[in-house]
Amino acid sequence: MMKLVSVSVFAALFSLPAFALDYQDHDGLLMNHGDGHLMDMAGGMVMGNNPDTLPGGCDKISETKEITVHAGHKYAEKFPGRMFTFDTQEFQFKPCTKLTVHFINDDNVRHQWMMHGLPKYLYPKGMFHLEISGPAKISGTLILPPGDKTYLVHCDIAQHMEKGMKAQLKVGKGDGDLPSIPNVTANVITDDYKITLPELLAKAHEEANLPEPVAVVDAVPVKKPVAVENDSSFSGVTVIGLALGVLVAPFLARKFKGMSPAEVAAYLFELSKSIVRFAIEMGQGWFKTAQTMLQK
Numbered sequence: 001m002m003k004l005v006s007v008s009v010f011a012a013l014f015s016l017p018a019f020a021l022d023y024q025d026h027d028g029l030l031m032n033h034g035d036g037h038l039m040d041m042a043g044g045m046v047m048g049n050n051p052d053t054l055p056g057g058c059d060k061i062s063e064t065k066e067i068t069v070h071a072g073h074k075y076a077e078k079f080p081g082r083m084f085t086f087d088t089q090e091f092q093f094k095p096c097t098k099l100t101v102h103f104i105n106d107d108n109v110r111h112q113w114m115m116h117g118l119p120k121y122l123y124p125k126g127m128f129h130l131e132i133s134g135p136a137k138i139s140g141t142l143i144l145p146p147g148d149k150t151y152l153v154h155c156d157i158a159q160h161m162e163k164g165m166k167a168q169l170k171v172g173k174g175d176g177d178l179p180s181i182p183n184v185t186a187n188v189i190t191d192d193y194k195i196t197l198p199e200l201l202a203k204a205h206e207e208a209n210l211p212e213p214v215a216v217v218d219a220v221p222v223k224k225p226v227a228v229e230n231d232s233s234f235s236g237v238t239v240i241g242l243a244l245g246v247l248v249a250p251f252l253a254r255k256f257k258g259m260s261p262a263e264v265a266a267y268l269f270e271l272s273k274s275i276v277r278f279a280i281e282m283g284q285g286w287f288k289t290a291q292t293m294l295q296k
């Protein structure tokens, strides 16, 4: 019985992370708050949802399109210095397209697909906005205005756009490119990954017209590891011991001829004592280890 219980507990524990990673589809849970503002209790949100009102200048819906956009850290890995991106950085549609966006957040933080610059009479604050805490999916629909214009699409969570979650949506031919879109346009502020920290410091000092900086790398005194020191002196003692042994062995062999084992031991003890005394008098650093051994 206990076995069965623990097996079930383990099974439940191991299935938890997998369960947590299942995508939540928020589309069926949204409550309509009017003016295209949809929300659910889990923090999913759609603003500026407009599936049927034509913007001024559009006689009819020119095309009906559906896109799926992913947002997440993993899509930023191919862009050095970026932290979050969409999986697509550029979109283009005909004017007056009815566009449905399925927004999938692959991260465990909040992301948005926020489009700016839309006509304010139709879209509150000129925005069409999908927002969700991941991993989850949320969808919304808008009708793009007429004319050639480039719209900014970004995530407005603090620093997410600066870290790469930025794209552009061109209606018609668009009216130019926006800056700092990963892989599309140059960064306004370019990171330099070639410069080293001391070089960067020197450069900053030079620009600020300050005196030469103190070297960063050598400023901190390096403490020699004690273990390594002991190791080297020990090996030094070992080498000297071996050398002495080789030299002294023939002499000792002659010396010990005819001695009893007890006499040999007594002699060796006296000999080692005098060797140690001699070495201590020499005051060599490498003998510290032998001294410690004697004290023990």
Ligand SMILES: [Cu+2]
Residues within 6 Å of the ligand: 084, 110, 111, 112, 155, 156, 157, 160, 165
């Ligand atoms: Cu974000």
